[in-house]
Amino acid sequence: MSDDVILEAKGLARSFGGIKAVDGVSFELKANQVLGIIGPNGSGKTTLVNLLTGFVKPDQGQILYKGQDVTGLPPYKVAALGMARSFQMVKPFYELPAFKNLIIPLFSSRVRRLAGGKYGDRDAVAKDLLEEVGFERDSQVITQRAGSLPHGYLKRMELAKCMALRPDLYVLDELFSGLSLAEVASLVPVIDKLMAQGATIIMVEHRLRELFRIANQVIVLNFGRKIAHGAPQEVMNDPEVKSAYLGSETED
Amino acid sequence: MKENDKSAGRRLERIDRGIHARSEDIFALNSWREMLYLLGPRVIPVVALVILGLVAPLYWQRVLVSTAMFALLAISWDMLASTGMVSLGQALFFGVGAYVSGILNHYYGLPPWLTIPLAAVIGSVICTIMLLPVLRLRGIYFAMVTLVLPLMLERIIEATKIFGGTEGISGLGQLPSVDVEFIVAMVAVWAALFGFRRLMNSDYGLVLKGIKDNDRSVMSGSINIYLYKAQALLIAGSIASLAGAFMTHAYMFVGIPVFALDYSIIPIAAAAVGGVGTLAGSLLGAFILVPLNELLRGLGGLRSVIYAVLLVVFTVGLPEGIFHFLQRKYCQFERWVEVS
Numbered sequence A: 001m002s003d004d005v006i007l008e009a010k011g012l013a014r015s016f017g018g019i020k021a022v023d024g025v026s027f028e029l030k031a032n033q034v035l036g037i038i039g040p041n042g043s044g045k046t047t048l049v050n051l052l053t054g055f056v057k058p059d060q061g062q063i064l065y066k067g068q069d070v071t072g073l074p075p076y077k078v079a080a081l082g083m084a085r086s087f088q089m090v091k092p093f094y095e096l097p098a099f100k101n102l103i104i105p106l107f108s109s110r111v112r113r114l115a116g117g118k119y120g121d122r123d124a125v126a127k128d129l130l131e132e133v134g135f136e137r138d139s140q141v142i143t144q145r146a147g148s149l150p151h152g153y154l155k156r157m158e159l160a161k162c163m164a165l166r167p168d169l170y171v172l173d174e175l176f177s178g179l180s181l182a183e184v185a186s187l188v189p190v191i192d193k194l195m196a197q198g199a200t201i202i203m204v205e206h207r208l209r210e211l212f213r214i215a216n217q218v219i220v221l222n223f224g225r226k227i228a229h230g231a232p233q234e235v236m237n238d239p240e241v242k243s244a245y246l247g248s249e250t251e252d
Numbered sequence B: 001m002k003e004n005d006k007s008a009g010r011r012l013e014r015i016d017r018g019i020h021a022r023s024e025d026i027f028a029l030n031s032w033r034e035m036l037y038l039l040g041p042r043v044i045p046v047v048a049l050v051i052l053g054l055v056a057p058l059y060w061q062r063v064l065v066s067t068a069m070f071a072l073l074a075i076s077w078d079m080l081a082s083t084g085m086v087s088l089g090q091a092l093f094f095g096v097g098a099y100v101s102g103i104l105n106h107y108y109g110l111p112p113w114l115t116i117p118l119a120a121v122i123g124s125v126i127c128t129i130m131l132l133p134v135l136r137l138r139g140i141y142f143a144m145v146t147l148v149l150p151l152m153l154e155r156i157i158e159a160t161k162i163f164g165g166t167e168g169i170s171g172l173g174q175l176p177s178v179d180v181e182f183i184v185a186m187v188a189v190w191a192a193l194f195g196f197r198r199l200m201n202s203d204y205g206l207v208l209k210g211i212k213d214n215d216r217s218v219m220s221g222s223i224n225i226y227l228y229k230a231q232a233l234l235i236a237g238s239i240a241s242l243a244g245a246f247m248t249h250a251y252m253f254v255g256i257p258v259f260a261l262d263y264s265i266i267p268i269a270a271a272a273v274g275g276v277g278t279l280a281g282s283l284l285g286a287f288i289l290v291p292l293n294e295l296l297r298g299l300g301g302l303r304s305v306i307y308a309v310l311l312v313v314f315t316v317g318l319p320e321g322i323f324h325f326l327q328r329k330y331c332q333f334e335r336w337v338e339v340s
Ligand SMILES: Nc1ncnc2c1ncn2[C@@H]1O[C@H](COP(=O)(O)OP(=O)(O)OP(=O)(O)O)[C@@H](O)[C@H]1O
Pocket: A016, A017, A019, A020, A021, A039, A040, A041, A042, A043, A044, A045, A046, A047, A048, A088
């Protein structure tokens, strides 16, 4: 393994019942890169995210994060090592004010350790984070019940929850889905900023046009198998990819 | 703050009272009226209950003491439920606490003022260790285990005849007087209520409540949910074990009835009647149900029927629980507005 490889997946496989949700997927990811993961519905993208972040145990294969074997570690340990994930299906703490949703990651021992044991004012940090992902400063949306926020805000709150952990690797599951073009555009500078700070990002996306502007490389999944891996344009010209996407959407 | 009502053309609007919004932060208080608004619901019940208890006849004093113990069990149940652990077996904590204090008193000669706090800690540690293997279970599966464990301990004591077997241990030390018992019970129950409420409203409590709502999201926040669940068991279990230890010395006896279903079911009924998730509701529910049960004692066989009917009436009539209802009336005013 070379020095700047942050994540390495070797032959990951996982079945549910008879379905091979992920079937022998391997890849290497260098630090400070954006890796896109695309594929038709049900092709195993979320399962791959769950495997990488410890939410699902692989039947076979190995995951090395910063050279350390993290295969089979529980999700909270994976997150503590600096790999943060967002959920495709947002389920915020509906009854809490939006910013209070960020208290949980901010309360973790990882964040306390990074802060040098200083707890600080978590509410203030939470509000700052929401502002970073585009919540209007000192506005109602920051203190409003999370359950009454529009979908776009909840999605951005997912990103803020990840950012609260100050991770080295973000694994974002369809962050852009359900967002308006303007909302996506407003998140691009946020992602640029994270990259400038040295982060590495895995983005599962259906929104190919938006993804291809950000991603350095793309993996295409189909029926749980990796059918292509390379630069965005190169991958989209691949005949197998074209046929996998034939009849399913390439844009939404 | 606002609620829609299906009835045609009208909508029930609920608005926070100005005084409520202002007095949320204790440092923002700027008049006696606001101070009273804030402290009234906290201080009046405490004072009223203490006076009532000290003037009541001996029999009712004892009823209030055991009510306070059921209130502790209910508060404990409520805190566990708020952390996503629905327990059908508060009798486990109660019974183990009761036996620990009985054993420390009978075999080791420790006085009640030592055995009770010790049993609160040791009892809760023992129960938490027993439940560690099932922390991964959720919902009904966790509940089933908690239901079975106290019954199992009962059988073990019966079969092995340890700690007096079915006879139990009698002649245990008692507190100096019923008045002292009553005061100690009151201090315990109010300290538990205000302490636990403060805890659950802190960031720590927020993590616990998060586990109930969405444990995957909490885990993705790099939080070891099993560690937090174990801590919640320890904290909530301690007051339930304390209740058991206290009753051991109030009755001067401990035996297998401490694992009875009553100690598991009544706390849940109390929380349901009073209002789940507030801790105060559980206390209120206990102070309604347990004395009511005593009042109905004269009715013999009909008692449980009437009791059950009253329970249904409460829960159907006020599904949100009495505490939520009172809190809403106190903090908000309502008015009907026409909808165009
Ligand atoms: N927990 C589970 N239990 C059973 N089957 C599952 C589970 N998780 C995923 N699957 C199955 O695995 C396959 C891959 O699902 P996955 O959610 O990973 O796809 P996806 O690429 O994320 O799809 P989408 O684009 O719709 O989000 C599907 O057939 C799905 O039904």
